[in-house]
Amino acid sequence: MPIESISVDSLSYALNSFYLLISAALVMWMAAGFAMLEAGLVRSKNTAEILVKNMLLYAIACVCYLLFGYSLMYGDVVTSSHAPAANFFFQAVFVATAMSIISGAVAERMKLTSFLLFSIVMCTLIYPIQGAWSWGGGFLATAGFRDFAGSGIVHLVGAAAALAGVLLLGPRKGKYGFSGSIYPIPGANMPLASLGTFILWFGWFGFNAGSQLQLTGIDNTDAVAAAFVNTNAAAASAAIAAYLVTQLRWGKADLTMILNGALAGLVAITAAPVTPSPYLASAIGAGAGVLVIVSIYLLDRLRIDDPVGALSVHGVVGIYGLLAVVWSDPEAQLLAQLLGIAVIAGWGFTVSLVIWWLMKRTIGIRIDAEAEYVGADISECGLEAYPEFVRGRQP
């Protein structure tokens, strides 16, 4: 392969594209993180089914966004600083993230086919349309709404859609008793849940730092580096804060809460990973770590059953992250942020509610009681996730 004569501009083009492609690959890898997190937090009898959902939702998101979503969200995209395909790929993998949030919240009781149908609607319409309003240059962008990497545009919209689904689905059998009693349903595999969290943390560097979209130029480079540092700082502080809350409140270190804490830190910093100092990023993360536990605790008391804490991590903390933008970004205004939150959450929730409701009325969205008892693995997939490991505790 002979050396072609390479120009500075083409080098910059190559480097920006490579940076975006690697960032996108890291976000793709987050799909594995969600899959492991959710597979670890459900019971063993529903594990294979949640894996199917995670694998397919990623696949569906990519295909739907290729066919319709991308052009709906961005129109005709012209990029000159990096390869158009790199830009497409980076945008496409974000859709799957939004959808992954939903699979966790409705786990252990939603029908596979209904979930997959919903994911088509989500990735073809719900996500791209609201994306067009902000990142696509629409009215939210004009109004000054700031959401750098998607605390709202990706995470909150997913959580809003999930909430609509959860409300129509109802809680898992056996989760809530009469007279307010709450029965915990422990997840089957903690190492898997922890691995998932580590994968997400790792992949999130691509999510946040890639959202600068350009690496070359001193300012861009510094912004990308700041995104790495702040993303990491927020997650680290949030994990510590969540630990301290569980330790002080219950005298134990609840692993799943610490995992949710770290993820909450990541979601919170996503709206503005570049502008804060690392110290402010740590503070934002710490707040998220506390908030997420309070939220999980309260939603459970409200009998809103969310097996993996997705509503709190991506919804409640997503809102918090959008508000926290004003602490570091001089261009952000509280009103514009509130407008963005209301629009995104309202849109995501309302449209999803209609879709879920139509499905509930027609094909149904919940597996029947017998299937739920036996487990979705056998009823939906026909196989068991761990066929040789006996169940040690009754459901």
Added chain:
Amino acid sequence: MPIESISVDSLSYALNSFYLLISAALVMWMAAGFAMLEAGLVRSKNTAEILVKNMLLYAIACVCYLLFGYSLMYGDVVTSSHAPAANFFFQAVFVATAMSIISGAVAERMKLTSFLLFSIVMCTLIYPIQGAWSWGGGFLATAGFRDFAGSGIVHLVGAAAALAGVLLLGPRKGKYGFSGSIYPIPGANMPLASLGTFILWFGWFGFNAGSQLQLTGIDNTDAVAAAFVNTNAAAASAAIAAYLVTQLRWGKADLTMILNGALAGLVAITAAPVTPSPYLASAIGAGAGVLVIVSIYLLDRLRIDDPVGALSVHGVVGIYGLLAVVWSDPEAQLLAQLLGIAVIAGWGFTVSLVIWWLMKRTIGIRIDAEAEYVGADISECGLEAYPEFVRGRQP
């Protein structure tokens, strides 16, 4: 560290090398993917042994290729657009991929030492010699055979060698009964198999996009970006297609088939990840997703026992991918592709058959019946993969 004066050429050299090194690291990471996939699809009593095989085959591949294989395949390599060591590393990790394919197909019954001896022959001779014919500039290259990233040169040759081994080994005890009955032997750990698939998907970006070998220059950059997009699109469509087949045919979503489907999409696009449009790449992937299930189903009826589906995913779909090149690459000709397929599969199968047969005659290639019953973990490794998790189902 003072800023040296950096020339444009040396920047290009640095960027190309870095791109190749990161791609190679992603391919190395695929070794973990194969290890997890195979560890999830065997029974718990053979899990530690398959892990040993996967760890050691990667190590052996690297050492053998360093000592002999690389110079046999490429002669004296001169690179000027990137660091020679980066090129070596990228080529070396491909060898391990070819070998990983074999470990899955012969799982649960092949002797560890025989497998390791075979892997030395594979990585020192079988793989590099046929690699020299195509990528090394030999007669297949001259004949116009096109295999961009190795659907044939890496995947098919591995599957051909595996088939020879499987035929001489015979099926696992208890897999096939009299009068045509087939007994499924479920894998022990579905989350692990799914994780392995996600890892492979992620690592495959390095496999396919790295095979452009140069990133700088607008055309190269665009090709690399196209490889990312097409690789992802093919895998996504293939997973969906495989799901639809299992859903329509059996009314259930067989997770392991969906995983094999995604991998089939990846294998199929490997022969030409740059030239197709994303839509064509999706179509190629969808075809692979259907084909792989048909192939797994038929091979099972032929009583060819392949615990992980490697023969179908890498062999049958590898051939399909090589043929599909003609759909997008105007320089490819069907005849040259057929020649390449025949040569690679013939070479891989024949030489391997001789080697396996010699081994069978001398040191033996199959663990004895008692060891197979107790499990290769205890007989070959002396330990258990999950010593505290009771076996819930008898073999």
Added chain:
Amino acid sequence: MPIESISVDSLSYALNSFYLLISAALVMWMAAGFAMLEAGLVRSKNTAEILVKNMLLYAIACVCYLLFGYSLMYGDVVTSSHAPAANFFFQAVFVATAMSIISGAVAERMKLTSFLLFSIVMCTLIYPIQGAWSWGGGFLATAGFRDFAGSGIVHLVGAAAALAGVLLLGPRKGKYGFSGSIYPIPGANMPLASLGTFILWFGWFGFNAGSQLQLTGIDNTDAVAAAFVNTNAAAASAAIAAYLVTQLRWGKADLTMILNGALAGLVAITAAPVTPSPYLASAIGAGAGVLVIVSIYLLDRLRIDDPVGALSVHGVVGIYGLLAVVWSDPEAQLLAQLLGIAVIAGWGFTVSLVIWWLMKRTIGIRIDAEAEYVGADISECGLEAYPEFVRGRQP
């Protein structure tokens, strides 16, 4: 986004920063590797707790290094070839690696809170102070001590601190009987331990190749590429060597020893991953693979209980790696290396011993006997790592 006019220098700045950030992200990912390795090698009843430790130690390392450690180690850092934040992030993730070593050695019996307090001291003082002596340009650097990526500065210091803790803690209940008998305590999940090793191998490319700190300039690029090749070669040879030892000595392929072997190869090459030829790197790795098994075997006979082999892998082999520098690096001198070893190990061991001892006297460092019997998961975290998988073997 319009193309700004990009200078060669700013491109170099961007590329170097990106290389450092990706390397740092890979090192961050090693935290997941340690978590999985350790979670696989402890019993199921202590798995959730070791996961909490690994998640929190990474978080604490990042926060403490941000607040105090970095400035203590490097003073006011001025970088012009890459973004300052990239340099900070790369240095920060190394601290967590040192701390991860400790969590493995003291697993299954150390109190969570004491461990976390120690990790604050380690990351704020013990690690940065000795780091200042060498990488920070202090007296060890002046004396000619050479440790490219931290066989000593990261690994040995962690192992020395761990040894102090292990001596004060004592062995796990039931590990050693009267009259010299040794009872193995098998880890619960071999696939997890193998996954952890693969993650570490993958992440180590960032660890070693990133330590060049600059990618641009032909020499730097070649050095980075050499680091990838040598890191891989050393690990591969070490895994094979470890396998051969277990096979020849015990007639079985002990998976956990092979995993430790691969890691030993990585630790050994860390002190000089650039200067050796790939052949010498392989030889250094092979030596490490043998040495680590001998060391694990002997430490066990000395009744020093190290559930994951961290003292051998990072301590004994760390020393070996520092000595092996003189084989390839003409500037290294044996005396300077010995001085560095003595200083780092002495400092790490002594200060840690004092801290652990003070803790032991005040808040205690060991969970009580009943908690140890029931498992740290229930006593420290209040949950079980695998609540549905019955325990098959008594402790």
Added chain:
Amino acid sequence: MQLVIAIIKPSKLTDVRDALAAVGCSGMTVTEVRGFGRQQGHTELYRGAEYRIDLLPKLRLDIAVTAQQLERVLDAIVEAAHSGQTGDGKVFVLPLQQAIRIRTGETDANAL
């Protein structure tokens, strides 16, 4: 004294335990077992091949009782474990010759 062995559906454990507590029987030993009987298993699918799972998960309760308790205990179990579907399970009664509480060495009725 008798040893009552009840094979029940796993989902009935809590009900049976409550019913037993109500008749003053507070101790028992539970084993996870697999049962084979009239109840049909379910079909699973793995890689294109279907197969039946015949051995169904059940729980076995072992309850040592005094002769006076026996009748009430049997009634309590049968009532609480009953769903009317095939596979509800069986209750077996075996003569128990002796019982000892390890902690105290107490025997027979005092040991239960």
Added chain:
Amino acid sequence: MQLVIAIIKPSKLTDVRDALAAVGCSGMTVTEVRGFGRQQGHTELYRGAEYRIDLLPKLRLDIAVTAQQLERVLDAIVEAAHSGQTGDGKVFVLPLQQAIRIRTGETDANAL
């Protein structure tokens, strides 16, 4: 009525089940157990230390039978579970005082 307890090698389950079905006995309860006896365990190796596993995996079958069935059932089990190697297992017969089918309340022979 008797309760037959058979401790067998796990690999013999299918054979024994078929043999029992052949003599008209279609119900049983299977438990995974670990046995300790004359049969030697195997040695395992972990990180350079060898150790014996003495408790070997076995299956325990509990089969309630009527007095008339007993002889045939015992013969069927012993024949089907026999391999001639140490560790083939044991069969124990216990007197069974009463049996109830939970679904119907039927008792004794009708309950089996």
Added chain:
Amino acid sequence: MQLVIAIIKPSKLTDVRDALAAVGCSGMTVTEVRGFGRQQGHTELYRGAEYRIDLLPKLRLDIAVTAQQLERVLDAIVEAAHSGQTGDGKVFVLPLQQAIRIRTGETDANAL
């Protein structure tokens, strides 16, 4: 002949096995069970909700003995399994009508 069923704490298995070997009893079958009795379980915490685990892990030993061995075996078990804390477990003795060694067909005392 009798069948001795001992429910013990898992941590006492080695001691009991050694004690039994000392009185010449070398065979037994071990089952993992969960016990419910006077002993209190522990509290677990999961995502902010606490709950009790009442069923505690125990081991069940089944040991077939001849009438002559019975007394020594019972003493050995009770002594070795004793810790004095609630939850030490129980020993039950059932009449054993017949025993067969599958490997040889030997019966009764010779089968043990």
